[in-house]
Amino acid sequence: MRTHILGYIQLNLQLQPPLTLSNASPEITLSARNLSRRFGSRQVIHDVTLELKRGEVLGLLGHNGAGKSTTLQMLTGCLLPDSGAIDICGISLRQQPTLAKAYLGYLPETPPLYRELCVHDYLTFTARLRGVQSTAVPEALAQTLQRCGLDSVRQKIISTLSKGYQQRVGIAQAIIHNPAVIVLDEPTVGLDPTQIRDIRTLIRELGNAHSVILSTHLLNEVESVCDRVEIMQHGRLIYGDSSVRMQHYGQVSGFIISLRHPPALNELEAIPGVSRVEQLSPEQFRVFHAPDDNPGSLLLSMAAQQGWQLEQLTPLHTTLEDVFVKITSDETVKTGALK
Amino acid sequence: MIRLIALRELRSLYAMPSTWFVLAVLQFIFAWFFLARLEAFLEIQPQLAQLANPPGVTLTVAAPLFYTAALLLMMLVPMFTMRLIAEERRNQTLALLLSAPLSGRHIVLGKFAGLLGFLLVLIASLPLMIYSLALGTSLDHGLLLANCIGLLLLTASYVALGMYISALTTQPLIAAIGALAVLVGLWLADIGAAAADSPWHLLSPLHHFQSFNAGLLDSADVAYFVLFTASFLLLTMKRLHNNRVYG
Numbered sequence: 001m002r003t004h005i006l007g008y009i010q011l012n013l014q015l016q017p018p019l020t021l022s023n024a025s026p027e028i029t030l031s032a033r034n035l036s037r038r039f040g041s042r043q044v045i046h047d048v049t050l051e052l053k054r055g056e057v058l059g060l061l062g063h064n065g066a067g068k069s070t071t072l073q074m075l076t077g078c079l080l081p082d083s084g085a086i087d088i089c090g091i092s093l094r095q096q097p098t099l100a101k102a103y104l105g106y107l108p109e110t111p112p113l114y115r116e117l118c119v120h121d122y123l124t125f126t127a128r129l130r131g132v133q134s135t136a137v138p139e140a141l142a143q144t145l146q147r148c149g150l151d152s153v154r155q156k157i158i159s160t161l162s163k164g165y166q167q168r169v170g171i172a173q174a175i176i177h178n179p180a181v182i183v184l185d186e187p188t189v190g191l192d193p194t195q196i197r198d199i200r201t202l203i204r205e206l207g208n209a210h211s212v213i214l215s216t217h218l219l220n221e222v223e224s225v226c227d228r229v230e231i232m233q234h235g236r237l238i239y240g241d242s243s244v245r246m247q248h249y250g251q252v253s254g255f256i257i258s259l260r261h262p263p264a265l266n267e268l269e270a271i272p273g274v275s276r277v278e279q280l281s282p283e284q285f286r287v288f289h290a291p292d293d294n295p296g297s298l299l300l301s302m303a304a305q306q307g308w309q310l311e312q313l314t315p316l317h318t319t320l321e322d323v324f325v326k327i328t329s330d331e332t333v334k335t336g337a338l339k
Numbered sequence: 340m341i342r343l344i345a346l347r348e349l350r351s352l353y354a355m356p357s358t359w360f361v362l363a364v365l366q367f368i369f370a371w372f373f374l375a376r377l378e379a380f381l382e383i384q385p386q387l388a389q390l391a392n393p394p395g396v397t398l399t400v401a402a403p404l405f406y407t408a409a410l411l412l413m414m415l416v417p418m419f420t421m422r423l424i425a426e427e428r429r430n431q432t433l434a435l436l437l438s439a440p441l442s443g444r445h446i447v448l449g450k451f452a453g454l455l456g457f458l459l460v461l462i463a464s465l466p467l468m469i470y471s472l473a474l475g476t477s478l479d480h481g482l483l484l485a486n487c488i489g490l491l492l493l494t495a496s497y498v499a500l501g502m503y504i505s506a507l508t509t510q511p512l513i514a515a516i517g518a519l520a521v522l523v524g525l526w527l528a529d530i531g532a533a534a535a536d537s538p539w540h541l542l543s544p545l546h547h548f549q550s551f552n553a554g555l556l557d558s559a560d561v562a563y564f565v566l567f568t569a570s571f572l573l574l575t576m577k578r579l580h581n582n583r584v585y586g
């Protein structure tokens with residue numbers, strides 16, 4: 001028991017940022033300023049600025065090839081930015097890389113696993129590699145195995161595990177040393193729905209005590225896990241807000257109606273309260289209205305009077321997909337106009 | 340940290356069946372060659388005894404055995420060094436090391452020490468076999484020591500070169516063939532140069548090993564091996580750093 005307690009103290013001592021006192025705002029665990037990066041002649045990342053607070057989960061959202069993984073590689077020191085600065089817990093990643101990286105946990109796109117080792121040996125190695133004292137390793141290992149649901153496979157060779165379990169081992173190596181900043185590149189790829197739910201719960205739990213930044217192209221992941229969202233397109237951050245507010249971005253009120261005997265378009269537009277009507281097919285229309293003035297009941301009664309034979313009336317829901325598409329296409333239009 | 344990475348390297352090596360296979364086959368070759376040399380020595384021993392200053396058992400059995408081992412290692416070391424960095428890069432495990440709180444120096448020296456440790460186990464059987472002769476005869480310890488030091492330095496230089504070539508590519512196979520090509524090229528440059536004072540001889544690690552093989556501890560040869568190994572280790576560190584710069 002005594003060794004356990006000692007181990008715990010050592011672990012905590014070691015992971016305490018030594019420079020927090022001198023730092024003006026200790027809340028901020030990761031700050032990246034004006035990062036840019038080119039590969040050959042192609043500019044991949046343009047002037048990216050990010051900040052992450054303790055107890056926050058940030059989702060980095062974007063299409064394939066938007067520059068999410070490159071950004072995360074720069075944040076973890078695997079790739080040097082051409083310009084810009086990164087501080088982790090107030091320590092510059094460029095000037096004191098070894099010191100700064102002690103506060104980092106990183107799961108790359110492909111989990112970095114030595115497949116010939118067993119889970120126990122691999123995680124012991126990664127814990128020591130990330131600077132956990134050897135006396136504190138058993139404690140950290142037991143906690144991580146339990147957290148990631150790996151207890152039953154601890155003695156198995158990693159190459160014999162299923163993809164989902166391998167992904168969990170990948171997450172386990174990123175959190176085993178209790179880092180202040182956890183960087184996860186598409187953490188739920190290849191998992192089944194139950195595992196996805198478990199991992200999201202875990203990320204949420206981690207996000208309460210640490211800072212988590214995760215990249216994803218799954219919008220519901222952002223909805224269920226993240227406190228804040230940054231959307232990335234063509235190497236630029238184009239939108240950043242809390243995930244709740246993002247869902248309200250460009251919200252529209254309206255419904256979709258199907259009529260068996262539709263009237264002319266202008267007849268529908270003439271209904272009081274209707275702001276705009278789009279024809280989707282000969283029988284289907286999208287009707288927009290102001291948020292506080294719903295012409296639904298009026299439309300229903302008119303349909304009955306005029307014999308339009310209403311078949312369907314569905315309110316429009318803005319999903320995160322719509323918001324995402326809207327934000328990214330808005331930005332494309334904007335940059336197109338600039339050019 | 341260096342020790343940690345070296346131990347991980349060893350653990351991975353011993354987790355693979357191919358390692359044990361190579362170990363077994365190589366021990367068999369060494370033992371077979373040793374016994375063959377010993378038999379030849381016993382046959383010509385009566386004739387040797389008539390000479391004024393006859394070569395002893397160490398020179399007739401041990402020296403050729405060490406030279407064969409040196410030649411075999413030239414072919415074999417690239418098979419082991421190919422994995423060192425190329426495979427880490429291919430399996431994307433390099434990100435784990437690059438994002439960990441350690442510098443390129445730790446990674447390179449750790450891997451170097453790990454593989455060298457393994458190869459030392461592999462060649463440790465050579466002096467053991469020779470020392471089994473000490474039961475029946477007296478050995479030339481100086482010659483044996485020079486050979487052991489020479490083979491150790493030679494192996495270290497092979498590993499450093501192989502690791503550098505492994506750091507240049509993503510494909511382990513290319514790393515193996517590349518390292519083999521360079522090592523065999525250096526060897527051919529040595530045996531191909533006709534004149535005894537040709538500068539081509541000086542390039543080849545095997546040429547420098549020959550003086551150790553003859554029982555000569557020349558500081559120039561030691562310096563050659565140390566410089567050769569250190570330069571390739573430094574180049575590997577530089578290459579790993581470039582990995583961060585060029586992606």
